[in-house]
Amino acid sequence: xxxxxxxxxxxxxxxxxxxxxxxxxxxxxxxxxxxxxxxxxxxxxxxxxxxxxxxxxxxxxxxxxxxxxxxxxxxxxxxxxxxxxxxxxxxxxxxxxxxxxxxxxxxxxxxxxxxxxxxxxxxxxxxxxxxxxxxxxxxxxxxxxxxxxxxxxxxxxxxxxxxxxxxxxxxxxxxxxxxxxxxxxxxxxxxxxxxxxxxxxxxxxxxxxxxxxxxxxxxxxxxxxxxxxxxxxxxxxxxxxxxxxxxxxxxxxx
Amino acid sequence: xxxxxxxxxxxxxxxxxxxxxxxxxxxxxxxxxxxxxxxxxxxxxxxxxxxxxxxxxxxxxxxxxxxxxxxxxxxxxxxxxxxxxxxxxxxxxxxxxxxxxxxxxxxxxxxxxxxxxxxxxxxxxxxxxxxxxxxxxxxxxxxxxxxxxxxxxxxxxxxxxxxxxxxxxxxxxxxxxxxxxxxxxxxxxxxxxxxxxxxxxxxxxxxxxxxxxxxxxxxxxxxxxxxxxxxxxxxxxxxx
Numbered sequence: 001x002x003x004x005x006x007x008x009x010x011x012x013x014x015x016x017x018x019x020x021x022x023x024x025x026x027x028x029x030x031x032x033x034x035x036x037x038x039x040x041x042x043x044x045x046x047x048x049x050x051x052x053x054x055x056x057x058x059x060x061x062x063x064x065x066x067x068x069x070x071x072x073x074x075x076x077x078x079x080x081x082x083x084x085x086x087x088x089x090x091x092x093x094x095x096x097x098x099x100x101x102x103x104x105x106x107x108x109x110x111x112x113x114x115x116x117x118x119x120x121x122x123x124x125x126x127x128x129x130x131x132x133x134x135x136x137x138x139x140x141x142x143x144x145x146x147x148x149x150x151x152x153x154x155x156x157x158x159x160x161x162x163x164x165x166x167x168x169x170x171x172x173x174x175x176x177x178x179x180x181x182x183x184x185x186x187x188x189x190x191x192x193x194x195x196x197x198x199x200x201x202x203x204x205x206x207x208x209x210x211x212x213x214x215x216x217x218x219x220x221x222x223x224x225x226x227x228x229x230x231x232x233x234x235x236x237x238x239x240x241x242x243x244x245x246x247x248x249x250x251x252x253x254x
Numbered sequence: 255x256x257x258x259x260x261x262x263x264x265x266x267x268x269x270x271x272x273x274x275x276x277x278x279x280x281x282x283x284x285x286x287x288x289x290x291x292x293x294x295x296x297x298x299x300x301x302x303x304x305x306x307x308x309x310x311x312x313x314x315x316x317x318x319x320x321x322x323x324x325x326x327x328x329x330x331x332x333x334x335x336x337x338x339x340x341x342x343x344x345x346x347x348x349x350x351x352x353x354x355x356x357x358x359x360x361x362x363x364x365x366x367x368x369x370x371x372x373x374x375x376x377x378x379x380x381x382x383x384x385x386x387x388x389x390x391x392x393x394x395x396x397x398x399x400x401x402x403x404x405x406x407x408x409x410x411x412x413x414x415x416x417x418x419x420x421x422x423x424x425x426x427x428x429x430x431x432x433x434x435x436x437x438x439x440x441x442x443x444x445x446x447x448x449x450x451x452x453x454x455x456x457x458x459x460x461x462x463x464x465x466x467x468x469x470x471x472x473x474x475x476x477x478x479x480x481x482x483x484x485x486x487x488x489x490x491x492x493x494x
Contacts, residue, residue, distance in 0.1 A: 133349030133389070153349045160391045161343050206344040209308050213337045214358035214409060215329065221360030223353050223369070 009071070009127040016235075017061035018129045021228035022138030024236030029126045031240030033119045035247040041111035043250035047118070053242060054121050063128045071124045075116045082112040132156055141227065150220050154207075162200055169196065257317070258284040258441040259335065259413045264304060264314035274300045275311065276465035282413065287435075287442045289452035289473060292462035293487035298445045299340065301462070302415050305443075306335040319412060333362060336411030336440075340418045342398035346390035351382070351401050354390060358409040376408035377401075380434050396427025400434060413441045420448045449490050453477055461486050 017025075032050075039046050058068055089105025126135070133153065140149040169192050178188060208216075228236075260281035267273045274297045282288045292298050303309040305316060307328040316323040318331045339345045348354035355373045364372060377383045380400040385393065393401060399419060406414065419435075420428045428451070435442060435455060446452055452459060452473060459476045461469035463486045469476055476482065477490050 133353070136349060154347065157347055157349055157390065203344060206339065206341070207347050209303065210337075210339050210345045210347065211357075212308055213306055213332055213335075213339075214405065215332055215361035216357075217329075217361065221357065222365070223356045223360050 009124075010131055011061075011063045011067060011128040013062045013129070015060060015062045015129065017057065017125075020129075020236050021141075021226075021232055022130050022134040023141040024138075024228050024233050025126055025130055026135060026138040027142060028236045028240050029122045031237075032122050032243045035240060035243035036118045036122075037115055039247045039250050040254050041107055041114070042254060044110075046246045046250040047114045049246045050118050050243060053239060054118065054125070057125060057239065058121075061125060061129050063125065067128065068121060068124055071128075072117065072120055075120045078116050079113060082109045082116075085109040085112070146220050158200075158203070161203075162196065165199065166192075166196055256284055256319075257281045258286070258319060259305065259443070260317050261301075261304070262315040262317070264301070264311045264316065266300060266304065266309060266311045273465055275304070275314075278314070278462070278465070278467055280460055280467055280470065282441050282443055284412065284441050285439060286458065287444065287456040289456040289459040290443060290445045290462060291447070291449070291452060291459060291476075291486075291488055296462045296486075297465040298462055299417055302337060302417050302443075302445060305413075305415055306332045306337050308337075333358075333409050334412045336406035336409060336414045338402055338406050338414065338416045338419060340421065342390070342395075342402040345402040345405060346398060349389065350386075351377075351388050351390060351393070352386040354401070355405050355408050358405060362409065372408050376404040379407050379438070380404045381430070394427070395422050396424065396430060399423060399427065399431060403431075403434065407438075411440060413443065414438065415443045415445075417445045418447065419444065420446060420451050447488075449477060449488065450492075453490075461488070 036047075036050050039050075058065060085108045086101040086105040087099075089102030089108065091104065092100035092102050094101050094103050094106070130138070133156070136149050136153045136156065139152070140146065173188060173192065178185075180186065180189065260279075262279050264275050264278040265273075266275040278297075278301055280288075290298055290301075300309065304311055305318075307316070307323050316331075318327075318334050321327045321331060321334075323331055346354050348357055352373055355376050356369055359369055359372045373386075374383065377386060380403050382397065382400050382404060385397060385401060390398065390401065403414075403416075403419075414435075416435075419431060423431065428448075432451065432455060435444075442456075444452065444456060456473050459469070459471065459473040460467050461476065461482070468486065469482060480490075483489055
């Protein structure tokens with residue numbers, strides 16, 4: 001309750017990309033990321049192709065560039081790590097403005113930066129054009145075992161419920177003067193984690209009762225069986241095909 | 255009228271040995287609306303969980319229409335008894351509203367266009383067609399309650415069992431719920447602490463206390479009996 005309606009990762013639009021069946025987009029992103037990850041780092045032109053393809057897709061999907069950039073902040077920790085590599089890499093064999101750098105380190109930095117940003121952008125685009133329940137549905141249609149998709153969808157459904165419960169417990173603790181500053185004050189945090197665990201376990205039992213009440217017999221029913229058309233598959237696979245061709249060319253010409 | 259649901263001498267004890275139901279017998283006719291009142295801990299929710307075989311009594315009988323509850327009939331009885339849980343967050347467990355409403359009928363083997371029609375019909379019955387694509391977590395309290403009701407209506411039950419349906423609702427949400435329940439033709443057993451709600455909706459009332467049915471009669475008479483209400487920790491907010 002009181003969670004608001006902010007779909008922080010979804011951009012409500014009606015583009016062609018939004019309307020593609022989720023399973024085609026999920027597979028497309030997986031293949032695209034695989035192709036970029038396998039591309040040799042020395043083929044700088046290949047990464048330019050990937051970047052241009054993604055930029056084009058951002059425009060097609062009517063996702064604001066600013067949105068993509070702000071979401072990319074999620075990879076910032078990796079970026080910071082990568083930026084150190086030229087300074088700590090083996091063998092300082094080049095120098096820039098008087099600072100000794102390792103060329104191996106520079107290549108590693110470039111490799112991590114390029115692949116992390118391309119991969120993250122692809123998944124940001126997937127999430128921006130596909131609502132979370134549909135992504136789970138997409139994995140289901142790609143023959144991911146129902147047990148896995150059921151766990152994922154329950155997690156998505158109850159994450160906000162449980163984090164709301166945690167927030168209320170913290171408010172209740174603060175309201176009674178709990179203001180932890182030292183490790184010796186950590187005890188209530190530990191016991192509230194325990195309480196949350198027990199409450200979630202009991203909720204799980206009630207949810208299971210509710211499922212039984214509606215005829216659950218141990219397998220999640222197939223609710224939506226529409227599958228993607230050949231044209232939709234073809235449209236969605238343009239991106240990974242292009243990426244695959246680029247990666248192979250990069251290998252061959254190296 | 256024929257009996258839609260009845261229990262005979264139902265007994266149940268919690269695993270720790272504490273008795274929760276001590277010989278519950280009652281019957282509800284088809285199309286009848288029956289209120290079940292009683293203090294906290296009287297065994298009302300436990301009774302509700304026995305009606306569709308989620309819990310099994312140590313002794314006694316549950317009969318739904320022509321079927322006696324046993325291992326063989328429990329599937330059909332769960333379809334016929336539509337149990338609406340107290341907390342919609344326990345009832346609505348699927349990622350979207352329409353998937354949640356489809357869960358029950360899909361378990362019964364419905365698919366495709368037929369399933370789609372049943373889902374639309376159930377949502378229309380509670381005035382929630384426009385919520386189809388929504389995520390349960392983002393619904394208001396009143397919307398959640400109506401959607402929870404739709405998930406059960408989709409199974410076309412002959413008896414609705416509602417556990418404290420008005421708790422946590424604002425007056426308008428409560429009014430909308432009354433409006434919906436009044437239009438539904440099936441028998442309804444309404445567990446509630448909201449006595450004016452019981453008075454408005456149900457002709458007949460049961461009071462349960464200490465695992466037993468202690469009163470069974472016309473709602474107006476029972477709610478007018480101040481001494482009886484007080485004895486069982488109940489109170490009308492105004493005079494009937």
